[in-house]
């Protein structure tokens with residue numbers, strides 16, 4: 001079994017775990033609070049899902065969530081404003097499925113996040129997202 005070429009986790013385990021986490025976040029009380037972080041950190045580490053502009057915007061978004069403490073609703077409205085004003089001219093999703101960044105070793109991946117209860121889950125997602133952001137900010141894109 002080969003490791004994920006993007007986050008470095010073993011085999012297809014990261015994608016499977018991501019899908020399991022999304023289910024948890026939508027079904028278990030308290031888990032959904034970090035949904036925006038889960039998605040942002042996961043796609044940041046899997047840049048083939050995004051265009052270059054999309055990846056850069058995702059990194060900025062994660063910065064705003066974690067370091068500027070902007071709530072997701074605020075950011076959503078802000079982004080909606082941009083879309084409404086027609087200023088967003090790029091596609092967020094990748095057209096070619098090629099990775100934007102060339103990094104496949106990360107200190108933490110989604111597999112490092114515990115999920116036995118909502119408290120360890122939310123702090124685990126936070127730690128993973130923070131580590132991913134720090135490492136992503138060191139990259140030249």
Ligand SMILES: [Zn+2]
Pocket residue numbers: 004005006007008009014015046
């Ligand atoms: Zn992966």
